[in-house]
Amino acid sequence: MTAIITPNGYNLDTGGRRIVVDPVTRIEGHMRCEVNIDENNIIRNAVSSGTMWRGLEVILKGRDPRDAWAFVQRICGVCTGTHALTSVRAVEDALKISIPENANSIRNIMQLTLQVQDHLVHFYHLHALDWVNPVNALKADSQATSELQQKISPHNPKSSAGYFRDVQTRIRKFVESGQLGPFKNGYWTNPAYLLPPEADLMAVTHYLEALDFQKDIMKIRTIFGGKDPHPNWLVGGVPCAINVDGVGAVGAINMERLNLISSLIDQSITFIDQVYIPDLLAIAGFYKGWLYGGGLSGTSLLSYGDIPDKANDYSASNLLMPRGAIINGDLSKVHEVDLRDPEQIQEFVPHSWYAYPDDLKGLHPWDGITEPHFKLGNKTKGTKTNIQELDENAKYSWIKAPRWRGHAMEVGPLARYVIGYAQGNKEITEQINFVLKTLDVPVTALFSTLGRTAARGLEAQWAAGKMRYFMDKLVTNIKAGDLATANVTKWQTDTWDSHVKGVGFTEAPRGALGHWLVIKDAKIENYQCVVPTTWNGSPRDEAGNIGAFEAALMNTKVERPEEPVEILRTLHSFDPCLACSTHVISPDGTELTQVKVR
């Protein structure tokens, strides 16, 4: 068949056998993946398709900008809150609202809490089954498991042989019931699984421990935001008031609440240090020969940065998470990123189920147009409502293709860590060097599926430490007499200019997240989100560049084509979030409000 070389350097060969994975599971939302494999079972072509669209931004048109955070928060309940934070920042940018220091600290603690919980849940509950075989854990010797645990994490108190034997007994009963539940139809006899039974038992034990613990971490957000998932936020600050020893202090952020948060932060730090990081290193040690999945991580990386140290300063020097762009694999130069520059971030749709007046041109989010246009290519196999194989030469995804100065980019923890490393960020460099030394691998090993997974763990560790930092900062500020949590000078809409626009950004757990909005006469005129999985899961663009998922799958060997373990491994290493990536909308919205209401 045909072989093409993409501008970003991939040889695509659509010959060989086509493998379809749909649904891709253990992700947020819905996606489909198709690959072509050659006679040696090597992936020679990869096609990633977002298979859902919700139209959230069209729904936002005409609404009160102060309400927007609640709507966009519902883009995603997994990275819950990160869209809301991005939204209040965008509105504050548009209206030039500054927030109190306490609000900045509280927002950062909430965002960092999400990073910790989301990374933990991803590693154990969405990703681990790509590396860990729970059925194999039945063969483990509990004494040997105990010894392994004590070796990799000497301070972890839950390490006795009896402890592991109990868990093993429970798993055995579960398996012997014949009702495998979520583990049903897994690929448990596939030779791609390399862990010894003892490591499998240890990891499955921590799968259960982490499931118990993650709910406790999120209580921090419930204290500040009232509930989780989907806590409450506020334009101008945070809704929770601080009252440490005044009348009615029991109903506000008081000493007891601060103590609870502090205790949960300590527990989070301990769990990551004693369980997550040792497991990550132990599992990686068994798989360090599996260096597939690098994709764009060695060449094209983007991060907007996040976690402002001082309130209201969003310049790169004040952000504790790094900002920058790396292109062409040149780590010696980290480029400046400007979200307002119409030349930098643009979205393309020639291979997405949307229509532009001119499909070949990219548009900056402030000028973006999104009109759904579901149309399959001539070479599609199947019918409109029963697709067998997609035609990637035509439109094939509900995800748009964002590009930074024309480059397909990878975003996420690995992007942030490589950019930080390239910038000489001290904390990040120390963490990376520790891992490389422990595993005895070169720095190039970072550019892989496992590198992505490792960076996520390191980031969780970093984020837990920074929770403590901002908690101390909050308490210090309260001690100095500052109780302010909201700035209400521009709460009333009659204080607003009639026509303004703003941009807000965060580093969501999955990567760079930006919201662009235009406010006219106190109503939302246009709202546009470009989210991490739009970057990573993007289809081809007009020049033929493939996206980060697609690039990462290329040239991977699959052991058994009918059991897509390797494909899942690499896709999961990005932690895809499809509900996030597929909801874009037009600036004027008018076309969209009329379409497809049959």
Next chain:
Amino acid sequence: MNETFYDVMRRQGISRRSFLKFCSLTAASLGLAPAFAPKIAHAMETKPRIPVLWLHGLECTCCSESFIRSGHPLAKDVILSMLSLDYDDTIMASAGHEAEAIVTEIVEKYKGNYILAVEGNAPLGEDGMYCIIGGKPFVEQLRYAAENCKAIISWGSCASWGCVQAAKPNPTRATPTHKIPNLANKPIVKVPGCPPIAEVMTAVVTYLLTFDKLPTLDAQGRPQMFYSQRIHDKCYRRPHFDAGQFVEEWDDDAARQGHCLYKMGCKGPTTYNACSTMRWNEGVSFPIQSGHGCLGCSEDGFWDKGSFYERVTNINQFGIEANADKVGGIAAGVVTAGVAAHAGITALKRAQSQGEQK
């Protein structure tokens, strides 16, 4: 409580020999020694856990995230010991064809004896192709799985009412479970909320398992044990409402002292949910306790009832203690009921006149 897996297979004319062969194959597919086969057979002949197909349509996965935050029972105990979560694409190990095969297997083998849990909803626009599973519209998978189920749980406001993607103008024609055309006529339990409280979710499941029947539902199809009273009526800040003590702007002295958030747009007076009693995340807090008004996220169409910061106004001065069935979605009228019943009319008038003076 249920027929065992073995009973079901026998009823369908499958021989014991075939059943034992199935058990051997199950053991082999797991890479287990043949010795495991009789144990699997024994388990299947005795007490099966009820299979659950947990499907995901257009949604944000907040319901699943809430579910795993349950403190009692723990999510792991629900999954390992109470039911058999055979299909849930957010956590299941298998993908693609192997995952789809599970839906078929459960539907065929457990006819009338599995629970269908729906998170999110199906878009009917574009022939259903705004949400595609296995190359086909999600609505087809939903209809197929509903055909033979015992009952349906509509998790969250998406499946119960439509939620955010169904807010005006509902560009994808996102449609809640009970309004899907040609869906099998099965009992539906709505568990609304964006998301529902974790322990409400697990309590609904464990009620089904413990009492082997559906919980008593109100006229809107919600378990009355959790959704029959207003947040306002059980709110610990209610005395401040009655006393006319209101937060006037964010972070004012009243906010710091925990006064009533009615004037900041709180939808507690028109929202039926358990937040002010059970609270969230093992009782840590709930929205009003943490200083923000209730958004009314468990109510039908809550996205289209004006700004979240707009006070519930247009209050009639008469009313009786209404139940959830009578109230429906009429926000303004409901406040009346609460006010009259609790003799808060003066307080409310005071609040209104203060608002006008501002």
